[in-house]
Structure formats: structure tokens, C-alpha cells
Amino acid sequence: MKKIFLLIGLLVAGFALHGQGKEAYTKAMSKALTQMSTVKTIEDRQAVASQFERIAAKVDEEWLPSYYVALNYINMSYMAEGISTKDKYTTKAQEFIDKAIALEPNNAEVVALQGFNYMTQLAADPNSRGQMMSGKAMQQFSMAVRIAPENPRANMLLGQMQLGMAQFFGSPTDQPCAKVKQTIPAFEAEEANVTLEPNWGKAMAEGIIKQCGQ
């Protein structure tokens, strides 16, 4: 009898502890995500990135913390000045993308983020990286869309690259513009039902659509 009690007790304790861990993880993630939605400066971004880094260090079986660390460093690269500083952030982002890929190699979000990081490296020095990096980014975005045809981020990023190409070659921009426009309802649906999963991108999509209007 005692043994049964003991077993039940240990099991309960175990679940409770596990549940506690999960709950703490969710709480920490939600807090960091809330903070992420308010960032303005590069310092704010760094603080949020650090927050996710702390979570990633503790909960190394989840891909989302690493995903968000990388996403924040990518954003910081756009905010930073100078190629070498920009590169410092994309290098850091790549470190965490690698971690996310190791956990979720076939996740469209991760694949699209890898493409986003290539695109960011390209943006730092378009003259010399344009040729090589545009191909690499394009490949990742196409792969992400193949995995998840409805994913709004993958479609938006792919659409943006195609739009850039079309503008460069002076060919019609209707197709890529339509592609980006189509993502808006999906972004809105995500915003209505917030989870820990990525839901960023609507503002960026709207920015691209504005470009299309011109």
C-alpha cells in the first residue's frame, strides 16, 4: 500500500513539476512576446533577444525560443549601421537558426526564417552579395512555400523577392503583388488567435503592397 502511495505521490509530483515547467515556459514566452510587440530601439530589441536567449538556454527542446532570438537579431541587422555591424547580427541570428533547424528541419517557419536571414545579409551589401544571396534566399522561400503553401510569411517573403526581381527586369509586377496581397487574410486570422507560434509580418506585407501601388 505504502509503495502505491509512494508511486502515486511521485507520479503526481512529477507531473506537477513538468506542468510547472511547461507553464513557466509559456509564461516566459508570452512575456517576451508581449515585450517584443512594443520594441522601438535596437536596445529594446537586444533586451528581447536576450530574453529569448535565456529561454532557449533553459528549454533546449523547443524551437520557438531560438526562432525568436534569430528573428530579433535579423531585425537588429536592419536597424544597425555599417556592413560589419549588420553582419555581426546576422551571424548571431544564424547560430540560432541552426539550432532551430536541428530541432525542426522541415518546419516552413524555420525554413522561411533561414531565407529571411540570407535576404538580410544581401541587404547589408547588395552590390557584392546580390547575385549569390538572392538565389539562396529564393530557394529557401520556395522550399517553405512547398512545405506550407498557405504560410503567409513564406508567401510574403517569396513575393517580395519576386517583386524585387520583376522591378529590376521591368517585367509586370501583378503576380508577386497579388501573392503578397493574398497573405493579408491569413495574417489577420493569426492576429485574432494569438499563440506562441510566429504571427509577425502583416505590417511588412502592407509595406510591400504600398510599394506595389506606386
Place this chain on the structure above:
Amino acid sequence: MQRLKLILTIFALSTVSALGQTVIKGTVKDAKGGSIPGANIYIKDTFDGVNSQADGSFVFETEESGSHILVVSFIGFKDIEKPIELTGKPLVLDLILQEEINKLDGVTITAGAYEASDVKKITVLKPLDIVTTASAAGDIMGAINTLPGTATVGESGRLFVRGGEGYETKVFIDGLEVRNAFGATAPNVPTRGRFSPFLFKGVTFSTGGYSAEYGQALSSALVLNSNDIAEKTQGDISLMSVGGDLAYTKKWDKTSVSGKIQYTDLRPYQDLVRQFFDWEQAPVGKVGELVFRHKVSKNGLLKVYTNIDVSNFRIRFPNINRDGIKDTISVDNNYAYVNASYKDILNKKWSIRGGLSTTYNKEKVGFNNDKIDEVEKGAHGKVALNWDASDKITVNMGGEFFHKRFDRSFGLSDGPLDSFGFEDNMIGSFVEADYFASNKLVFRTGVRYEHSTLVNQNWVSPRLAMSYKVNDYGQFSLAYGKFLQSAQNDYAFVNRQLAPEQATHHIFNYQYIRENRVFRVETYWKKYDDLVKFQSPNDFNPLNYNNTGFGEAKGVDVFWRDGKTFKGTDYWVSYSFVDSERNYQDFNTLATPSFLSKHNFSFVLKHMVQPLRTQFGATYNYGSSRPFHNPNRPGFQNDRTPDYHDLSLNAAILLKQNIIIYMSSSNIFGRDNIFGYEYAAQPNIDGIYDRQPVRQGAKRFIFLGLFITLTKDGQENQLENL
């Protein structure tokens, strides 16, 4: 029951402890006392932590208790892990972060070396630059020739570096030697590099003071790093005014294979455009290439590259010693090169590289009714280990062997068939250590050992270098080294007693790189010893050659590149000054050799016109007059050629996403550049030595090409290939 109590007690205890909160506060500073904002301070294995403020201060609370580890991290600094005891009492910590030694982006040895790379961030050139330089016409060597330290030697096409001859530059692919890297040619007919620039992701052109890993080169090492696994499956078609090629690349998950066949035929072009040279048959060439890549493990990559090249031509040159009657020279060349290399990371501290390359080169040269057959076979094997001994020390070491067999047989119309040959086996080993005193200061010491079986001798060559980074953008470098190179085939196949020629380099360099601007200035002094010397000016018997030749070269190289000031425009300027004299070969005194011009200048411009989707390029090359020996005057090397000028233009039009039109022309103004003169061996009846000029093959060379890339999505193009 007691056990249940125990469990309850544990629960109770853990609940109690969870209530206690500890405040942790303090500052984060660097070793010099500067505050570090944005550092991540957290308790390991918890979510508790914070970022430091602008003044480096931080404060946060934790509900944890007992022994824990506090982690502090920030980009560019080493992480700290500090054991702490959480008891509820506030903890005040002054944390000091140590700068992390960054071996990739920190201070690097730059003396002598020009790098073109996508991998490293701070480089002078990008691989794409090599193929979009107007005067290069798609030849790697042509683009390299716009960098300082090189001299324009229009009748050769080879790389003459800092007062050195063409043979003093050695080419390596993935660390393995390439013999006969330039196409077979006849005297005064310029040649080109054999390898397409789009095979390579990076190029290091070293004009001196290079690593102990590279030997058997007196002046310069051109190290080409080939591409990794192909990005995607695609087909390429090129149609050019001088031929065409077909290429196909297939990519799998971990493997890629590319094949290319190329056919070049200059006959139609030369029938159309008037040539100065009298071609009996313009060059015709067939090249086959096979590139194989396989990712063996996470970091292990196997590369195999094969190049087979069959070419021939026949040309007629007036012979000044035969009243201008023409000599017919024919060259038939069969060439095969295989390069297999492997690299892998063994563990955190060790990585390995190694490989084997073989070259086979057969030249059948016809001179009127005489025939000369030449076969050269070379093999090079190397294994190198890289050891990250500590965060401040890296060691590069390895061993290698070189095998060479050279045979030349003469089928003279009025003499017996005769043949000579020699074989040399050489072993080499090298050790080189980089010591990073800080992110600003690095020292390199290296030593290279070589043993040759042909002359049965050992050599030890030291290498030294250091760099000091003045600030984020500028750095000084110094380099010193002894370099040697075995006697050329032309001598060694008869005279096997000749020791290697030697050069000692001293280099001082300053480099400033900021955003898209690069400034470099480098001064050097190079001393030549043991150069091959003939016994007397008219004794051409190689058995009497010796190693008493000597010389020196000193000069300044300046490089300025600016891709920032003018939007859509990138340009660079190179200037080299060299002062060099030698007493070698048939010289009877110390004099400046004929391949040397004191001042060399290049200006390379690239401008993208977005609405036309066209990149325009221009290159202007200047070389000051070159000395030559005029037997009609007293003295030696007593006359000078006119200056050399060449303005080349090119344009690349992106017609569609996968179609490019490319055109280029050298020497737009059609200047008749004279490289030197050939004098008659005997004076004419008036007692004057007749002469004829050594000129360009034609006024200009015009190139037209159409490049089409076929992929599933049609979005690739060959811009990189141009």
C-alpha cells in the same frame, strides 16, 4: 506512511523556498572599465535574468534559492559563468567581461595578400569583380593583372609580380599545385589562364611574404578556392564569337555533379578581323570539365575537379636572321589536370585538409621542319592539420610531396633524334603558428622544410609576419620570408646540379577598409640569390650554367577602391612603382630586365545603369617604357620601348532573367603597343643590326557572347560567369 510524510515535507519545503526572493544587482564592464550595455545576465537553467542598462548596471529578482550559476554574455566577449548562492539577501556583483579573440574578423595578416572572397567580410575584391573587369575578357589572370604589384607584359599574358619573371608565380587550386596553369603558346604570343573564373568562390593573390604552406614560388602564390556543392540543378548554354559551351549541373541533397564541354575556334573571327600575326591556323581548343562534390559528413566535403584540354595552332613569324623569311611554328597541346581534395573538422580543436593533384602536359612543337616533343607530368599530395591550440594560438602544419617528370625529345631535320629528361621527387613540410596577443595584435612564425632528390639537398625557409590593428578600419602589417624555387625545366633537363633560386621578401603594409572603401599602401624589398647564370653571355650550353646570378627589387604598391562615393559605381586604382636590377642568365652586368616597367597603373570602373539593366565597365592600363638591349649602341639594356596604353570597355546586358549579352573590346583606340624588339644576330652590310618590333596580335580583340541559363524557375543567369 513515513515516506508519504517525507514527500509532503519535500513539497512543503519547495513551496517555502519558492517564496523567498533574491535581488541581484551590479554592473557589467570590460577589462578597461568601460560599461557594457545590453549584456545578457541570467541564472543558468532558469528564466530569470535581465539586460544591462546604458551605464552597464543591472538589477533583477529571482525566486530561486540555493547554489546556482550566473551567466553573463555579450557579442564580442567571452561568457562568464559565476557560481552564486541565493539566500534571500541581495547580491551585488561587479562583473568584468574579457574581449573574445576573433580569429576571423579581428586582426589578420594582410602583408602581400589580396583576397577576393565571399566568406570573409574584409576583403579587397569580391569573386564577381574578377569576371566583370573589362580588360580581363573572362581570364582570372587578366583581372589579377589590374592589382598593384603586377606588371603589364603584353606579349606574355602571365603574371609578373614585383620584379619577378612569369614563372615565379605559382598557381594552387584548393591548396594543391597546378602545373602549366597557362595555355601552351609560342614566344611572343600571349597566353591565358586555363581555368574558368566561375569555378571559384575565392581567390587569394599573394604578392609576397606568403604562408609557409606554399613553396616552390619565388615571387607570388595565386591560391584559388573552388566552389562547394552546387546551389541547384541547371543547364547553361553559351554562344560566343570564338566558340561555345554547354554545361549541366545536377544537384542532389549531399552531392552535385557538373559537366561542361567547350569548343573554341578563333578561325572565323580572325578571318573577319584583320590580325597583325600571320596565323596559318588560328587556335582551336576543346575543353572538357567535370566537377564532383560530395558532403561525406556534417563538415566533411570531398571535391574532385577534372580538366581536359586539347588545343593547337600554327603561326608564321618573319625571321630577322633570314631576311624576313617566315618561320612556321606549330603547337599541339594535350593537357589533363585532376584535383581531388577533402576537408573535415575532426573536433572543436582540429581540422584536416588534404588531397592529390596530377598534371599531364604534352606539347608537340614544330619549328619549320624541326620537331620538339615535350611531356611534363606532375603530382602533388598534401595533408595539413589545423589546430586551435587555445583561443589565442592556432597552428597550421602539414606534409607534402611533389613528383615531377619532364622529357624533351628533339627531332631535328639535320640531326639525330635526341632526348633528355629528368625526374625530381621532393618532400616538404611546414609548421606555422599564429599568436593573437589581442584582437589588435597578431604574430605569425613559420618554417618550411624541403628536400629534393634531384639535387639531394635540404632547405629550411623561415617566415615571419605580424599585424597591428590601429582602429576598427586601419592596420599595419610586416612580413619577412625566404622563398625558393627549383631550376626551370629548360635548365634542369640538362643540368642537374643547379640549386633552387632564392628570394628574400621584406614587406611593410598599411591597409584601411571602411564600408565600401579600401586603401592600401605597401612597400617592399626583395632580394634574389642563386639565380641561374650562364657562364658567359654567348655560352648557351646548360651544362655550364651555375647559380651565381643575383638581383633585387624594391618598390611601392598603392591600391584605392571606392564603391561608395558614386551611386551604382565602383572603381579601383592601382599604382606600382618598382626598381629592379639583376645579373643573371646572359647578362654581363647588373641591369633591369626587359620585362620590367618602372611604373604600372590601372584604373578599373564598373557602372550599373539600372533602367538599361546593363553593367558598363572600363579598364585603363598603363605601363611605362621597358628597357631592351640595342646592339647598335654602346652599353647593355641601353634603349627603351614606348609606353604602353590600353583602354578596354565592356558591357553586360541582362536581357531577361536568364539571358545575358556580353560584349567587350580591348584597346579601343587601337594603339600599336610595342613590347620590345628582336635584333638580327649579325649586322647588315651597313654595319647596323636590323630589328623588328614585338607587337600585339591585333589592333584590338572584340568579344561577343550570349549566355543562357535554364532552370525550372528560369530565374538564374550567368552574370557570375562573365
